Amino acid sequence: MKTSAYAATDANTPLQPFSFERRELRADDVAIDILYCGVCHTDLHMARNDWGFSVYPLVPGHEIVGRVSAIGSAVSRFKAGDAVAIGTIVDSCMQCDQCRRNEEQMCRKGVTITYNGQDRVTGEITHGGYADHIIAREDFVLRVPDGLDLARAAPLLCAGITTYSPLRTWNVGPGSNVGVIGLGGLGHLAVKFASALGAHVTVITRSEGKVDTAHELGANAVLLSTSEEQMAASAFAFDVIIDTVPYEHDLGPYINLLDVDGTLVIAGSLVDTPKFNNLPLISGRRRIAGTPSGGIRQTQEMLDFCARKNILPECEMIAMADIATAFDRLERGDVRYRFVIDMALQAA
Incomplete structure (x- = not known):
């Protein structure tokens, strides 16, 4: 799938437009048109390689909200048009004791993180939500409850x-x-x-x-x-x-x-x-x-809790093309309290 994104090409250059091919849809995959993506402080650290393990080109973003565009032949929980979300992880072994306890984030064999991770099948580096599309395994896709504002829900997936x-x-x-x-x-x-x-x-x-x-x-x-x-x-x-x-x-x-x-x-x-x-x-x-973050079951529990209690983060919406400015402001602490990329917005 041809995908348009913003990526860091090295630790010192501002994010810039980047195109790449998402992998083909597998039987247990869900394809998602991204509507909103939260800007996490982790994205800034990873783009600048502050922790020393970033792989470039790097497409950040692990607070993702969108709608299902297609499903694999074995997918049963979602259909085209569903409002869905993806958080910090997109795969795990699903067999170890932690995964069986619905604590996939603690997987003994290591999780596949949403970006800068390694696909468990192909070995390719994963790319995140600063993009117009994403594909993920059904088990790691979350349902956005009715009544939860899609535009403000994204930061719930990490923060x-x-x-x-x-x-x-x-x-x-x-x-x-x-x-x-x-x-x-x-x-x-x-x-x-x-x-x-x-x-x-x-x-x-x-x-x-x-x-x-x-x-x-x-x-x-x-x-x-x-x-x-x-x-x-x-x-x-x-x-x-x-x-x-x-x-x-x-x-x-x-x-x-x-x-x-x-x-x-x-x-x-x-x-x-x-x-x-x-x-x-x-x-x-x-x-x-x-x-760390929580497992998939607990993350779904949180989204449902937020819908019942009307809990949403305080957000400032930005266009994808304004991400460099957002990163500079994030570093200064000049945001109340989270930036969210609205894929439909044009740059300021």
């Missing part, structure tokens, strides 16, 4: 599930006290999810200017991490803290905020962590944990 999954893993619900560090693309969704699950939610931030916004998003309280008095008064206050800060920072002050058996969850931040005193960790039987 959404990355924050929803730990809230479910650590059984957040009524009676839970949840802290959210940072109020960006991930953080604002963590606030919405935790609030909708019935928790008491506190945004932990360095900025007094985010107090009103935090409450608008559903937070019950705001804790200024720059205030020694507020931090001291909040010792042992939280059952779970979701840390969404994407840069290197000291975890030490936040450990003291955890209650006995509390958990500080690092949500997708691939950075070095400065050393900290582990005495509060040991004395409070506290935990520091990590979380």
Whole structure:
């Protein structure tokens, strides 16, 4: 399938138009016309090879929403015209213990990521959603529920599930006290999810200017991490803290905020962590944990939950041709809170 896209050709050149051939439709494949694709901070890191394993040309995009254009002969769950989505992974072994537990993102043999991955059949490098079409295995295609705004749903496929999954893993619900560090693309969704699950939610931030916004998003309280008095008064206050800060920072002050058996969850931040005193960790039987995205079943659960609760990310729509400007703004933190590429828009 002839596909038009935007791609990074090296680590230093802005994304530019790129054409390539998608693979032929297999029996268990779904072909999708892409309508919207979220712009994740991971896309910026990968385009610039910040983690050292990018393969060029690289077509980013793993927050994909579109409509089915064709199906393989063995596909039973979808038909042409269905509203569908694809997240961060497009294949796994489907046989290991983790895959059988519907935790495909933990596949023992390694997942095939939506872009910069390796197709399990052909070995070709996968290309993502900064494109007009995509083909994926039926098992990794998600149904977009009726009533969920297609234009704003895309960031749920990475930012959404990355924050929803730990809230479910650590059984957040009524009676839970949840802290959210940072109020960006991930953080604002963590606030919405935790609030909708019935928790008491506190945004932990360095900025007094985010107090009103935090409450608008559903937070019950705001804790200024720059205030020694507020931090001291909040010792042992939280059952779970979701840390969404994407840069290197000291975890030490936040450990003291955890209650006995509390958990500080690092949500997708691939950075070095400065050393900290582990005495509060040991004395409070506290935990520091990590979380990737979720499995396909849980991601579908999240989309259905969002439709029921009317949860959507706050988005700014852009044209594909404006992606270089969006990347520059993303690097400066100049977005509230997620960019979404609308394939129908023309460049500004």
